[in-house]
Amino acid sequence: MIGTHAPTTIGELERLAGVNDRVTFWRSFASNGEGFRLGVAELKRRIAATGAIRCTEVAACRQCGCTDDRACMTEHGPCHWVEADLCSACAPTADKAVAA
Structure with a gap:
């Protein structure tokens, strides 16, 4: 049965994704300007792969x-949230990026 609880913290996402070494996990995303967003996406992907919980309810800004x-x-x-x-x-x- 798939859980319906939405993870609410990065720590909870890390735990559900099976991340044992936070430093090593996040370091792999540190060189990219979108590192945080990409890291969260990877955590969600890992959790979804386990089938233990749906993670789509965790909203993150696409910019920051x-x-x-x-x-x-x-x-x-x-x-x-504006979108x-x-x-x-x-x-x-x-808006400025679109106008440029």
Whole structure:
């Protein structure tokens, strides 16, 4: 039976994915500017491969990788979701990239 609990922290994702050495795991993504986002995607892939839990409920910003538990701080307080995978802190950045 597949669980329905959505992991809420990176530590929980790591545990469910079977990551025993956090430093080694995250170091493999450190050289890439999108390292956090790619690391979270890899954790989700590993968890999905086990069939133990669905991880699609964990939202992360496509620009910066922030989550509900690790929001960006802006001049107006913590960021919020403007799209399913885009936080309010990154929305202007995404708009500028499209315009350029």
